[in-house]
Amino acid sequence: MTSLPAPAMKKLGLVIDLDICVGCHACAVACKEWNEDGQFGPLPDENAYAKDPLGVWFNRVHTYDVEAAHAAPLTVHFPRSCLHCETPDCVTVCPTGASYKRAEDGIVLVDEDKCIGCKLCSWACPYGAREYSAKRGVMQKCTLCVDRIYNESFEEIDRQPACVMACPTRARHFGDLGDADSAVSRLVAARGGYDLMPEMGYKPVNKYLPPRPRRDACGASEAPPAAEAADFSGAPLLRWLDKLLSR
């Protein structure tokens, strides 16, 4: 059924910390690797080793420059994947019932045996979460690794999405955002986690944590006071020590 289920208590999702993401794409690669062989794979590539390669990925990592008026410019690495929205149009526009939101935990999935490949769900998604595979003729998207997180053949600690497991800086957190006491909900509350494009009204479950304020004035346009600016131009070791001690 592509009508939305009644709002669930459980809202499984991701919290992504933009403060510590280093843009290494490990999450995207781990996602591709797991899902290529997982229950929802493969994620086909076309011309993988030739001109104009094209392929399905559930996770894409952007990099942005943020120019602030009175602060140092920021470089922010920004992983983008399905936000498992509470009221997503990608589900309701589906004519076949292939696109659905699970009542028990809110995960948005595509039943590839029912999908006719009309692509309308991808048009309805503002986050670019869905990628169509011309090779398979069906729409594909992030499954929140539903074939990992409930997998009882895994150790408890491994029952997390592949992207979360792979992140070397622990910038990705998985949990129940419907439970106000869960670790992820507390993290969102403590760090001011926010929704992407809230004006679309889809109520994303995934949250993003903003970069923390910078500790030093590194890169700021304001020059240090002239009297204190010592000249170490001829002595790189002293300059390094000065920088280290100035922290």
Place this chain on the structure above:
Amino acid sequence: MHPALSVIFFTVVSGCGYGVLCLLGISLAFDAASLSRTQALVVLGAGAAMAAAGLTSSTLHLGQPLRAWRAFSQWRSSWLSREGIAALASFVPIAVVGACLWFGCADATLRIAAMLLAALTVVTVGCTAQIYATLKTIPAWHDARVLPGYWLFALLGGALWWQLLCRIVDPAWASPRWLLALAPLAAIASTLLKHGYWRAVDTAPAAATIESATGLGLFGAVHSAERPHTEANYLTNEMGYVLARKHAARLRALALILFGALPLLLGTIALWLDDGSPVTALLCVVGATAAATAGIFVERWLFFAEAKHVVMLFYGPQRD
């Protein structure tokens, strides 16, 4: 948005076909005497063929066309599903009207079937428009003028194709004047509507920004420093179609001439000449129909090619 030819062909041709069927339904229900039996059968057959050709074409852009039957199941939430059901349902009154005309049957049965046919064609074209008009992610489509636009273009194309078919069967056809006047009126109305639509979408404030998309607006102005992938992907191909935009102004002018000015001019001449010289009138209608069909095609192509999807905000400013 990527202008898929199969979808454009579908909306234009089946739109014209449903316009023809709608006018046929109205005439058979209220003014059956104005049509000969042959005319009615030819118009019905041609209209049904156009609708069917468009619907078949629409399955060509599906990844799994053999599963298309599944699309009839989700009418509770999906306009695409509703459109499929309405499109298919309209073939029931088409069959009944055809049988009534062929075998001859009670006047009341024909009238009821004809009225049902007219109503279902309006519903079908309305559902097609709603598929696009309900997408918040494409601001140019999420506009109040989209639904009347689809109806008006179906009416314009339908009125002209209807005349053309009737006149080919019977050049000396004494047509009802209101019907001949419908095409020039629809040409004026669609020109005004489309002009207003283009002005509105050109000046509309952005539905979202790269700042709201990334949530980084609270720190300052956001620029894309690096895309996630160096080559194209499904999103940039499907939603990031930019090839046409630099020609948009010329194509808009061309569309206005084709679906507005020419059908207005030729349709009015045909209306004028109707009683005097049927052959010249027929030639005018041929010209007006060809121009309007081509014009609606250009308009529909622009409707897709010019529309911007908010997901492209994540990729930063688009390169034309």
